Amino acid sequence: MDDFNKISKKTIAKETLFALFAGLIGILLISFLTHNWNFISLIKSFQLSLLLISFLMMIANWFLEAYVLEIITSMLNYKISFRQCLSTFLIGGFFSRITPFGGGGGEPVQVYVLSQENNVKAGDSTAIIAIKTFIGTFVRLAVFLLIPFWFALTKPTWTISRPVNILINSGLILTSLLFLFLIIGLLNPHIIEGIAVKIMQIRFFKKIFREDKIKKGVESLKKIVEDFKNAKNKIFQSNSKKIYYAFFWSFISWGLVLFTPVVLMRGLGINSPWPEIVITAVIFYISSAYIPTPGGSGTSEIEILALFARLIPQPLIGVFVITWRLFTHYFLLLSGGLLTLRKFRKGKSKTP
Template sequence: MNQNEDKKKSRFSRFWKKYSNVIILLLIVGVTVAIILTQVDPIEFRNTLDQARGEFLLLGIGCIIVYWLLEAYMLLKLLRRENPKEKFSFAFTLMMVGQYYNLLDPSSSGGQPIQLYAMSKKKYGLGTGTAVLVQKYALYQITITCLAITSIIFCVTELNQSLDAAKWLIVIGLALNIAAVVLIIILVFNPNAAKGILSGCVKILFRLHLLKKPEKYHKKVDHFVGEYKLAVDGLKSQKKQTVYLFLISIVQMVAFYSVNHFVYLSLGLSSINAITLISLQAILYVAVAFIPTPGAAGGAEAGFLLIFGPIYGAAYAPVAMILWRMITFYFILVFGGIYLSIHSIKMGKEKVAAIEEELSEEVDYLIEEKK
């Protein structure tokens, strides 16, 4: 009897490890839809949805495609530092791996091990692969934070309309992103200081009994600082290209934020200009980035209704939120799933863990070599 129970528990454990992210995502989506349907008139909702103009929604999808192409282009430029003959098709596949698996992972980092695996099959070393991904992430983090700060300055009046409801979401999200950028800047000029700050945070969390086994987290700090130091050295060595990629990154994120503008136009609305909508979307993006659910599910929808509710109005806001989410989240998941199925790029969690372990050893070696 005990053996049967152990087998059932073991099967359940394997099933949960494999599908937990998908199950959590479906639950959050189901609860969100249920809440929305209880707050709106179904007939009015359907009528508003039917009135949406398809050509503007297609332009919104076009923004996602531009976003993808620019992401792949930036990865290609970084990959060609190691292999000048690398093809755009591989960079696009690498991009899609990151987009798809990051949306499924609560920490938005599930794609990195699989991207490293794909690069290893193309004879890229793990150190090189890590440098490429961390360099791209550093550019992304600086870009979204700079755009958010600029947007807050530009949209003070509009934010005052929803500030009471959304202020803490905005403050926490922006604070975390600014902290990440400050840390990156410190890493550029003084890696040891950055290591000291992170180690200090680990000690504080341990004393507050929020962490156990601090030595484990101190080791993670060493790896984090080591990875970023290697990546930052690469960015500093080619300053002109780094500035160029930063500008491309700005265009890329503006394209992504523009989806909401085309959703707004699709509903026949026109009183708010594109710059304001894009700016508010930049603020929403950083506000929900810290939410630990796949694709920030739940938080993204709630944040949208809080920030854009006064702009769309009670009748249009739920429809706008669903259309926006369909394009910026579900379309990416569906397209990414089909694309990666065709290219057969998938791994179990055991393989991911093995790559992460191998990566840690490679980073240790490269750090020691640099000393």
């Protein structure tokens, strides 16, 4: 627990404030563009039951993500409680929302929390999160690859601006590269080790770190890679049924995420075709994963406005964007942030 306090509190506070500030700017801009300053009166137009269902879908997504993590950790014979897995997921979600390029900001923290909080070996925790990330990325790409078939069958009239199109293509390319990197790492982790060792030998790093520190880091990395390799082999060779369960529940979790905007629109009385809503949501999540603002705060709101403008009339699009982001982004940021703060305080109280 004490090791958790080695993370810079000042940096976390600064990035959190920046993420919230960027989000506030985005929400204000959405309100201005959609003439939606009367947010409170418009939100009353929601059908309360559907608003509640969409909120519960988000909570169910959290629980399923935690359950998938619990499944993977159990493959290595670690008995980590569901509550701790949920805590690990939420803390990772918080960090992914306060770091630039939020598509991958939370995973290193999840590795750290698993290792330090649950006595999981560094290599094992790396393997657990890498495999969970691989499964999640595979599920997202699998759904994304269905889009061309849907376009061919339905031939929708869809006009997307050039900047949004560039963002979508960039997100797809970066996600595909991440997927390729994960496959290489899973098949041959020594390649990643070799790349990391070469990076450590760059003159820039030699000026920052002493030679003995670099040597110690390389030795530690080799041990982590070896542990990772053993953990990966154990997971894939002796627990095939559990792997299938992990993929299945990841698909269900992803489905909850994609159908949340459908339920929100129905709650506003908007009857746009659900396949178009789901496909638009897929495009948003793939393209926004690597926006350089903390967790995509601020800029994601603008992208949602651009992508969904054809499906939602004014001024309802403003209340839709704000509500969706509050449910799926800012509420997790708040929940994960409170858990992170709690761990800092608990660690401080145990420090002599």
